[in-house]
Amino acid sequence: MNSPDTAASALDANLAVALDALLAEHSVTRAAARLQTSPAAMSRTLARLRRTLQDPLLVRAGQTMVPTPRAQALREEAAAVVQRLGALLSPDTGVDPATLRSTFTLQAADLVGAALAPGLLRLAEQEAPGVSFRLRAEELEAGPALRDGRIDLEVGSIDHVDPETRVEELVSLRMVAAVRPGHPLTEGALTPTRLAAADHVAVSRRGRFTGPLDTALARQDLRRRVSVVLPSHLAAMALAARSDIVCLVPAALPGAAASPLTGDAVALGLHLLDMPVELPPLTVGMAWHPRHAADRAHHWLRNAVRRTLAPGQGPGRGTGQGPGQARAADH
Template sequence: MTLVNNPDAVIDANLAVALDALLTEQSVTRAAARLHTSPAAMSRTLARLRRILQDPLLVRAGQVMVPTPRAHALRNEAATVVRRLGALLTPDAGVDPAALSSTFTLQAADFVGAALAPGLLRLARLEAPGVSFRFRTEDLEGGPVLRDGRIDLEIGSIDHIDPETRVEVLLTLRMVAGVRPGHPLTEGTPTPARLAAAEHVVVSRRGRFTGPLDTALAELDLHRRVAVVLPGHLAAMTLAARSDFVCLVPATLPGAAPSPLTETATALGLHLLDIPLPLPPVAIGMAWHPRHAADGAHHWLRDAVRRTLRTADGTDA
């Protein structure tokens, strides 16, 4: 900042720290030792402070130096400024979740939101009761919503982010076939031909009728009939549970810890069948803008999502 009485002088933080050390120690030598610099350098700093403040600050009285009245008046203020500078430039030590009063906006697919919300709310009640959540569907997908701050966290299959966006993969899922109990595919081994012969419901936000399963079937010169395309997994799974349609359902990899993402199909009463074809795995992750990377509240949010999705009960694996 520039002093009104001395418009040519610009004070930096180092001068404030030096002034505090000089007024506290009342000795150039001791102030230099305190700031790990040389007495000559501290003497030059004192001379600069004298010019800026237009006051000698410390004057010789025998073998010691004594403060001027102006120095006496500045001593407490200088100490306060240095303490505030220290607090300003100290890394954030985090926040107390119990003291948070925030609303977080999350964007997630319907089945991800349905699986995430119960565990996330349970953690919030225990750790951060002042936190609320707003879930948005993927209607904003493809836009710079993280960059613009319209959402705090995106959760799902992340494939359309801005270059600076931070992404963390939470778990990897495989696709299985979901059918109602007693469906013809539950009798015997579900071969590629039998799977292709069944009627299918496809999940696509963009209205597409084909996907990786069609590519795998085509390698065997097989084609399935897709009777309906729905925008969300919950609607597709509900339809499959009440009809003879087959839908693809995300499930955990063999040997992996259970996740609430894979419980929805079971809760709807679907019978899950392994698909006898090589399908690419699905990575479920979360994405956020780097401006939130060091924010304590956002750090709690990411950790809460991580704990909730990686295990069925929301506890650490």
């Protein structure tokens, strides 16, 4: 049975580094200089190695020291172990996206997913052709799903995160009314009364008929009629394009660059009207579990999402718990 000193020495990585230096230099003095320690300390380390390996390792031959057969047999293995230790304990300095072979799973509402997919695919084709994406609807509770790895990133209005979840805000948008060309609301000034009198579609995964617009109208003693509730923003916009239904969609703030989140509304030919009442802005962000914070592949993913939804902007300010922003679109 090994002595306590022998067992402890066998687990000391510094001994492997010292052994490599001693076998490379064949000198206590030169090995000490190589590791920037004193000859006396290196001599004590050599004594520990001899006890651990039960071999003298280096023996004097005149004015020099020569390795024993056991030391010669250990030379290449010791060097390889030290090299692996160096790689293991070195910081991850980066990853070449072109070498990535990964599938990333993102959870996002359909409007966000539709805006994300083209940009992510374009960036992957240019930089990381081995990367693929799986986009899931907002069907999982994000905190546990991020924690157990079922999703790599949540993108959208982040309002339900765990305390440890990392959150970065990407872009703030304003809500506007989207209607078909020729809709009665496109003629003349849009007033709160005219907006409330129109038929509306609400977007809610939970089937809710009310949202921030109802709160804003109620301040003016007005109430709108919601004719239908749909779970999908894209379905709501398609309905608005073929009827007199009014749909709320996000648009860029005044003076800001156009947002890819409004691309589908434009593609459907919808006419966008500024709201005559004040609504809270929609903040779109991304959330991830801290175990991915230093992962270089995940860093590429986050940067790709950032470049897609907030082109020209640096990393967002938020890195802690989400601030409880409004849900996308109506609620």
